[in-house]
Amino acid sequence: MDKQTLSFQAEVKQLLHLVAHSLYSNKEIFLRELVSNASDACDKLRFEALNDNALYEDRPNLEIRVTFDKAARTITISDNGIGLSADEAIANLGTIAKSGTREFMDKLSGDQQKDAQLIGQFGVGFYSGFIVADRITVESRRAGLKPEEGVRWSSDGTGEFEVETITRPQRGTDVILHLRDSDTDFLNTWRLKSIINRYSDHISLPILMRKEQWDKDKGEYVLLDEWETVNQAAALWVRPKNEITEAQYHEFYKQISYDNEPPLAYTHNRVEGRTEYTQLLFIPSKAPYDLWNREKRGGVKLYVKRVFIMDDAEALMPVYLRFVKGVIDSSDLPLNVSRELLQESRDVKAIREGSTKRVLGMLEDLAENHKDKYAAFWKEFGAVLKEGIGEDHANRERLARLLRFASTHADEGVSFADYVSRMKEGQEAIYYITAETLAAARNSPQLEIFRKKGIEVLLLTDRVDEWMLSHLYEFDGKPLQSVAKGAVDLGKLQDEEEKKKAEEAAAAIKPLLERLKETLKDKAKDVRVTTRLVDSPACLVGEEGDISGHLARLLKQAGQKTPEVKPILEINPEHALVKRLERTDRFEDLAHILFDQALLAEGGQLDDPAAYVRRVNALLAG
Numbered sequence: 001m002d003k004q005t006l007s008f009q010a011e012v013k014q015l016l017h018l019v020a021h022s023l024y025s026n027k028e029i030f031l032r033e034l035v036s037n038a039s040d041a042c043d044k045l046r047f048e049a050l051n052d053n054a055l056y057e058d059r060p061n062l063e064i065r066v067t068f069d070k071a072a073r074t075i076t077i078s079d080n081g082i083g084l085s086a087d088e089a090i091a092n093l094g095t096i097a098k099s100g101t102r103e104f105m106d107k108l109s110g111d112q113q114k115d116a117q118l119i120g121q122f123g124v125g126f127y128s129g130f131i132v133a134d135r136i137t138v139e140s141r142r143a144g145l146k147p148e149e150g151v152r153w154s155s156d157g158t159g160e161f162e163v164e165t166i167t168r169p170q171r172g173t174d175v176i177l178h179l180r181d182s183d184t185d186f187l188n189t190w191r192l193k194s195i196i197n198r199y200s201d202h203i204s205l206p207i208l209m210r211k212e213q214w215d216k217d218k219g220e221y222v223l224l225d226e227w228e229t230v231n232q233a234a235a236l237w238v239r240p241k242n243e244i245t246e247a248q249y250h251e252f253y254k255q256i257s258y259d260n261e262p263p264l265a266y267t268h269n270r271v272e273g274r275t276e277y278t279q280l281l282f283i284p285s286k287a288p289y290d291l292w293n294r295e296k297r298g299g300v301k302l303y304v305k306r307v308f309i310m311d312d313a314e315a316l317m318p319v320y321l322r323f324v325k326g327v328i329d330s331s332d333l334p335l336n337v338s339r340e341l342l343q344e345s346r347d348v349k350a351i352r353e354g355s356t357k358r359v360l361g362m363l364e365d366l367a368e369n370h371k372d373k374y375a376a377f378w379k380e381f382g383a384v385l386k387e388g389i390g391e392d393h394a395n396r397e398r399l400a401r402l403l404r405f406a407s408t409h410a411d412e413g414v415s416f417a418d419y420v421s422r423m424k425e426g427q428e429a430i431y432y433i434t435a436e437t438l439a440a441a442r443n444s445p446q447l448e449i450f451r452k453k454g455i456e457v458l459l460l461t462d463r464v465d466e467w468m469l470s471h472l473y474e475f476d477g478k479p480l481q482s483v484a485k486g487a488v489d490l491g492k493l494q495d496e497e498e499k500k501k502a503e504e505a506a507a508a509i510k511p512l513l514e515r516l517k518e519t520l521k522d523k524a525k526d527v528r529v530t531t532r533l534v535d536s537p538a539c540l541v542g543e544e545g546d547i548s549g550h551l552a553r554l555l556k557q558a559g560q561k562t563p564e565v566k567p568i569l570e571i572n573p574e575h576a577l578v579k580r581l582e583r584t585d586r587f588e589d590l591a592h593i594l595f596d597q598a599l600l601a602e603g604g605q606l607d608d609p610a611a612y613v614r615r616v617n618a619l620l621a622g
């Protein structure tokens with residue numbers, strides 16, 4: 001192929017611009033990214049060679065070399081991995097194939113500072129070379145192709161790149177960075193070594209650099225023809241725990257997660273027994289931008305006997321732990337394991353169960369011993385963890401203990417155990433209310449009697465709460481009871497006198513109830529007297545087993561059909577407004593207003609807001 005000039009995909013141009021302008025604060029990451037690509041290329045070769053050993057040609061030892069040339073002002077990162085064909089170079093280095101990166105591009109705000117932070121979550125990979133280089137040349141040959149089928153790719157990182165065929169006897173890739181004038185300080189063994197130590201120590205392949213020696217005559221260090229390995233060259237998770245520093249764990253985490261913040265916690269174990277594997281799992285400090293995408297595959301990489309098999313092996317972690325990042329290295333799975341096989345494998349099932357327990361153990365430890373960290377975790381990931389209540393029956397008990405809520409007694413951080421420890425003498429149930437917002441929950445009329453009696457109520461406002469509650473009926477033998485469903489049954493918390501008073505009030509008000517029922521028959525399935533209200537005239541409740549108004553609204557928002565369930569209107573016979581009903585000549589207006597206000601108070605929407613306004617105005621004017 002003669003030399004061709006091609007244009008970058010529009011998104012690449014945008015990305016390149018961003019790379020060159022936003023990443024100045026942390027220039028040295030270019031080396032991490034390019035070494036990581038070189039390592040990936042070696043992993044890919046090892047993987048393909050499982051089925052075709054000839055791909056190793058005569059160089060089975062995979063390695064990465066980092067060299068520099070002061071005179072030419074270049075740094076070269078070389079690998080003898082899978083290499084690129086000409087077509088692959090055009091496709092992979094001229095476009096953004098990864099959907100993640102494309103999504104990232106969509107999220108760019110144009111605000112450089114924000115975008116630079118965002119970039120940390122993605123890693124710009126190959127293009128990060130342009131942070132320090134004003135031209136990058138890639139020379140490569142794919143394993144298995146002939147020497148004449150090599151390719152040279154070159155670009156100054158603006159709009160276009162050039163490709164041509166070259167002859168290249170050795171397989172693999174050289175990425176040659178032509179440094180900008182301002183970045184020649186990277187042409188220094190010590191500097192490069194220290195960057196490799198910081199970012200790439202855990203890369204499992206040897207990273208080689210030429211040795212240096214002090215030359216007395218020249219009065220400077222000169223490079224020798226001898227090479228030395230400058231990293232540990234052992235996969236981090238294989239090394240004994242006591243030889244790994246906290247900083248190394250954190251760096252490894254950053255590398256696999258693209259998260260700039262250190263992880264909240266990690267766990268590193270060798271599991272022995274029927275299924276043998278090593279797990280190194282991290283809990284991030286911050287939720288990724290796509291946490292809510294349940295389709296997104298998990299963040300756990302699968303290795304088999306240190307050979308990289310796949311990213312995002314979702315079968316290794318339950319969906320509700322999709323925020324966990326890390327590596328699992330199995331000693332038992334076959335090297336040619338596929339995603340389909342993973343789904344069925346008994347070993348994988350054992351690994352998933354073991355890893356789930358480990359993560360829950362980590363969370364329990366945080367909850368117990370590092371309360372601040374657990375609170376931070378809960379803020380970021382609590383709502384996702386709640387999915388586990390419905391999805392992971394085996395661990396439901398443990399998960400329930402990890403849940404945290406707001407309540408009428410505390411703004412956040414209330415566990416079921418806290419709640420139970422504060423239960424009143426004679427209180428049998430754990431009371432909760434669901435609502436769209438904390439304010440709506442806190443101010444619901446249904447809470448009035450509980451507040452009056454000092455009984456704590458959990459305030460649930462996450463979207464997933466209703467669903468979660470359909471899978472969780474009790475904690476520690478105490479039933480969970482909605483304060484907005486069924487008749488209030490405070491059981492032993494209510495004394496006989498109160499009960500008697502309520503019954504008498506109900507009897508006295510019977511004719512009024514009948515009238516209300518008739519007037520509101522299209523809106524309410526029943527109207528009854530309640531003791532749950534103190535300051536409000538009325539509230540809506542559901543029948544035990546009915547879906548709540550809150551859930552019905554959530555489902556409606558999600559575009560799902562919901563069964564038409566009419567609520568029950570409960571009225572407070574002591575309230576002035578209710579008393580007024582008995583002698584008003586605008587009974588119908590007032591009845592509707594009572595209902596509509598009860599609906600508004602629980603966060604509902606009126607079917608006919610104009611009618612409501614008209615009625616209120618009529619009353620105000622009258």
Ligand SMILES: Nc1ncnc2c1ncn2[C@@H]1O[C@H](COP(=O)(O)OP(=O)(O)OP(=O)(O)O)[C@@H](O)[C@H]1O
Pocket residue numbers: 033037038040041079081082083084092093098122123124125126127173
């Ligand atoms: N040293 C290399 N050898 C072979 N192919 C490479 C090499 N470096 C890059 N590539 C190819 O170029 C593609 C783009 O690289 P880039 O670093 O931009 O993205 P990525 O590696 O897919 O993602 P990321 O680096 O964010 O994990 C790679 O997927 C790979 O196909």
